[in-house]
Amino acid sequence: MTEMESDHGADLASGWGELLQPQNLAATTTLCLGVGLFAFNEFFISTALPTAVGELGGAALLSWALTLYLVFAIVGGMMAADMKRRFGARATLLAAAGVFVAGTLLAVTAGSMVDVLAGRLLQGAGEGVVAALCYALIPELFPSRLVPKVFGAEAMVWALAAFGGPVLAGALTEYWSWRAAFFISVPAAAIFAALVVAIVPRRGPASPARTTIPFSRLFAAGTAILMISVSGTLDGVVPVAGLLAAAGAILVLTVRSDIASSNPVLPSQAFWVSSPLGAGLWVVVLMPLAHAGTSVFLVYALQHLWDLGPTAAGALSAVMAVSWSSSAIVVASLRTRTARHRMLLAGPVLLTAGLAGLTVASVSGALWLVLPAQIASGAGFGFSWGTLSQLMMEVSDDAERDRTSAMLPTLQSAGYAIGAAVFGLVANTMGFAEDMPDTVLKTAMLAVFAGATLVAAVSILFGLRMGSLARAQGRF
Known part of the structure; x- marks a missing residue:
């Protein structure tokens, strides 16, 4: 054994x-x-x-x-x-x-x-x-x-x-x-x-075989991420949407080309919803993507919707990091794998609840909701991230474990980059700009936080799918 x-x-x-x-x-x-x-x-x-x-x-x-x-x-x-x-x-x-x-x-x-x-x-x-x-x-x-x-x-x-x-x-x-x-x-x-x-x-x-570094796929992926990042600096909804669509198409084509390659960058089952690894990697991307809206806009909203100063707004924003770290330590201290896996599945749920709380707060003006929402969002990552990362390593084939492990922080960064651009487009579409009326800002923040909540809810579905498939393999 x-x-x-x-x-x-x-x-x-x-x-x-x-x-x-x-x-x-x-x-x-x-x-x-x-x-x-x-x-x-x-x-x-x-x-x-x-x-x-x-x-x-x-x-x-x-x-x-x-x-x-x-x-x-x-x-x-x-x-x-x-x-x-x-x-x-x-x-x-x-x-x-x-x-x-x-x-x-x-x-x-x-x-x-x-x-x-x-x-x-x-x-x-x-x-x-x-x-x-x-x-x-x-x-x-x-x-x-x-x-x-x-x-x-x-x-x-x-x-x-x-x-x-x-x-x-x-x-x-x-x-x-x-x-x-x-x-x-x-x-x-x-x-x-x-x-x-x-x-x-x-x-x-580890392998004596000499393989070429896939520069063309790396260049394509880097170009797509750069296009996504640059889209946030453009004025006008149409140019931003067009650049994001082009970047998305390049990423899809790059992933397909990588899967068919004899020297892939991604693990062979990356993003396949029929495997626990593929479903889990969707969670790895979608959770940061959902949280990116908060990372970009929360401090601004706290300062302009609730008139908080920079220190207070920054402190409320930092609550998420404290909650993440604290809950991660709690999960790491659990003495059974089964308990950690249950907490893993609760992670996307808590993130969704936290983002939903911010959505309600932006509509109602209830500042007190921001604190528990931030705690829930941080706990969502803390409960799930370490265990999710370990599970992705364990469900990978031995030959692909290095690729899977190396992709985890990379996909996390990509999720944040894509989310920042997407929610920037959402906010701009709703009229987000300098010196906008509070009503416009409230509408823009509602759209951002509600959209982030929907993305987080989708990560719940992929998490459940991952758990079901991993359980069938005796890994969960």
Whole structure:
């Protein structure tokens, strides 16, 4: 009987302390630091970038700092499994960390916003590979019984980044320089690289076969994501809708081409609703896509519909991250796989309930609903994300586990990118603009939050389908 089978539905003897034992401490620290590079870098840059724009100029390019980072992070994540197979995990992680550091130093020494954008592009490419491979290494570095604890530890890192990142970056920017806030990622990346050398074995590619990197499909996917991101900067519903439609068509054709390829980027059953992996990957995309509307518009709505100040609005927005991390720790502490799977299925339901609460709040003006809605949304991700990620790894064929694991953070980022563009189109269609009347803003927010609720409800159906199929295979 395998460890996974014996663990199914049984009490787990492992506790949080096992992650800190000598045989696991270095691996735990390395993977958390890999996630931390992504999380802290996001909050550091978003906090310091406005000051950089003030010094360097180029305010019109501000949104591109996020767009280029996101697009190349997704492309890097799509390349990660193939690079691991060709060059080995250790060499790939070290190279990716080097690309990330090069991008950071380029941004730190930037003389113009163009230099900053080039640096962000390299940061995204490097961090996309690092984040994807940190997921792929979890089942290699830890026994199955510890995987939920690893995801719980990573949730703690995200919570720390959500609160500590802006504070630290703000202090460095205000009392020293925005360049210092950018530079702080360099020593963190150096520590990460040293840990990779220490814990990841020096070995060659897992497969001796030499395959070509599918640059044409990667280029097509990257172009589609870029088109989706750029659509949010356009004026007019028709151009935005046209760009989104074209991007959607490119993505569909790219996925079909990938499935038929002898060297695929995606796992072979990706998005097939007849397999637990395919149904589960729909949940991986749809939950972030649904939440993207809140990520983009909630703080604005709190400030303009309810007249909250930036601090109060930001605090209410951050409640979701705290709830996510707290609930993820609770789920990781559960001692049976069966209990965690039940919580997994509750995740999309809680997200739907939270978004429905925001919808009601936008209509009724009931500010008190925002707090429980944010708690429910965060708990939806916390209850499901770690267990869902582990299940996707377990239902994959051994030969495809690296591709599946690497796709999880990549598809999450893609979901947020697509959702931000789609709900931006929804808001613009409803008249969202500067200096709009409160009635128009209320209508736009109603459309955004209601649309997000519908998307989250669809994720419930895919979650149930995934659970049913996985149960039939004895995996649930």
